[in-house]
Amino acid sequence: MLTQPTLPSRPRQLLLSNAADAGVSRSVLPGGIRVVTERVPGVRSASIGVWVGVGSRDEDPAVAGAAHFLEHLLFKATPTRSALEINQSLEAVGGELNAFTSKEHTCFYAHVIDEDLAMAIDVVSDVVLRGLCREADVDLERQVVLEELAMRDDDFEDLVGDALLEALFGSDAIGRPIIGTEDTVMSMGQEALHTFHVQRYTPEKMVIAVAGNIEHDEVVRLITAAFADSIDPDIEPAPVRAGERDLVTKPGTTVIHRKSEQTHLAIGAQAFGRHDLRHRWPLAVLNTVIGGGLSSRLFQEIRETRGLAYSVYSGVDTFSDTGTFSVYAGCQPEHVAEVAGLIRDVLSDVALNGITESECSRAKGSLRGGLVLGLEDSSSRMNRIGRSELNYGKHHSVSSVLERIADVTPEQVAEVARIVLSRPFALAVVGPYKKKSQVPAELRALAGQGFLPG
Structure with a gap:
């Protein structure tokens, strides 16, 4: 006791x-x-x-x-x-x-x-x-x-x-x-x-x-x-992990050989650290529009319209000083070139033209609903306040976060798209390829460059 x-x-x-x-x-x-x-x-x-x-x-x-x-x-x-x-x-x-x-x-x-x-x-x-x-x-x-x-x-x-x-x-x-x-x-x-x-x-x-x-x-x-x-009473709390670091990398290509029925591909570029609050929610909206749900551009173009993949999506990871925006797809090897081309087309179009008002509205609704519905149990609430305290040292109300999401405009999303999608992308491939030269050229072309035409 x-x-x-x-x-x-x-x-x-x-x-x-x-x-x-x-x-x-x-x-x-x-x-x-x-x-x-x-x-x-x-x-x-x-x-x-x-x-x-x-x-x-x-x-x-x-x-x-x-x-x-x-x-x-x-x-x-x-x-x-x-x-x-x-x-x-x-x-x-x-x-x-x-x-x-x-x-x-x-x-x-x-x-x-x-x-x-x-x-x-x-x-x-x-x-x-x-x-x-x-x-x-x-x-x-x-x-x-x-x-x-x-x-x-x-x-x-x-x-x-x-x-x-x-x-x-x-x-x-x-x-x-x-x-x-x-x-x-x-x-x-x-x-x-x-x-x-x-x-x-x-x-x-x-x-x-x-x-x-x-x-x-x-x-x-x-x-x-x-x-x-x-407890040592003379020790102060550790500071919040800083977000000020100039992480410079040269994105490359990684190929892992597996005797698989599918080719699994992922491309990604550096995004923003979690302390970059200006870009956080516009990036979340961008991700939702590109590949964050069943109505996203990637899902509609690759799965619903053409049936080329069962799983295709985009995602965002956020760390203290950097982050990632990435796209994943799994498809049969004979469809890799077409899937790679569709990914390129979707990202290039968004980088050049941004998103529509209706896409922005739907994405914000999805994010707001997901946030609220995801906090329906004590475990989710514990995770939220624990991460907030460790990562920021402060807490924002759910209503204030919902307001931030609601305030995102298509212009802000377009700005984030131009920044992130113009950066050089890395490529990772898992599939029946023993060396890089065996990976279809259309897929290899996704690496080392951005998707902003011109």
Whole structure:
């Protein structure tokens, strides 16, 4: 049973009463721990996430994949719980316990009935702070990660996505796969993983986000109890990851040979970092029009009108200092040239002529509906406030975001299209090609240039 601990010296709890969302509260605890909560009326659930500002781009090349490896490893044991006991704690109450790793952060989370929140906070914090890196567990979990790598290699859509980032960003850490490589996973030992854990997973780099049928003051009490032994009151919160970096790359082409029935292709160019708020929503509208839904230009031209592909879409990834705009398609090899030509035509037309008023209106409606409908449960709310706190250090109300989307004009989208689509694109291909020269010329022509004619 959790009890109220004695606070460390110089308690610096700060409750921000001016949070942009009416139900969002934020406190900064001694040691730099940020606690952000959102009360969601009408639900009986609660979600807790411990967000750590450490991801795959923070790794040295020799330990590429360490954050993801550690995500697996910390669940194996703590000083007071075995792996079975960790899992049984949540399963016994019908809850969910999991984690994920990204380029710039890692999140350990649980979703439970509201009355089990105290237990969930205790378990998740125990795993993050005190998960053991035992030699036997490292060797055991290494094989699990290798199986995950093999699974990624068998999923050609995922494989071509990783290959595209490598083709776009080259040797920069952001271009490396989150999961690492077989070589780095095989070479990482217990000491390297333990060092990565104790040096990087420190409270000042953490945001604890909780949403659901909860009370902020009670959450703060529970977090204070769970983190009491790890708090250094003289440490300030880690700053928000900066977005000021001139990342210059030379986009290339990556071809991975597989005996597949389809050719999987992805092209992409650098876009904007998440701190570039001017371009964020116009880019989202552009992406929706080009390939973000069933009425998008790519889907209509390639699948609906000609039936050349089952899956075709565009996407946007956003990091602190850069981002990507990309297009994916999977089709039979004999259709690659035609699909490549259609992708070129769609992107060139948008780059030159922008989008129509009706396309802009439909895309904004899609984005606004998706945002609101995606926040119907406590897990989604927890994810939103956790990411906002870690990435920006502040929060915007849903209504203010909806207003930003509504304010996007076709002219703003056209400006973003001219910027992004004129940049050189990288190309990644997974399919029955043993060397680049075997890839159809129409597809190879998509790489190394932009799509703004003239």
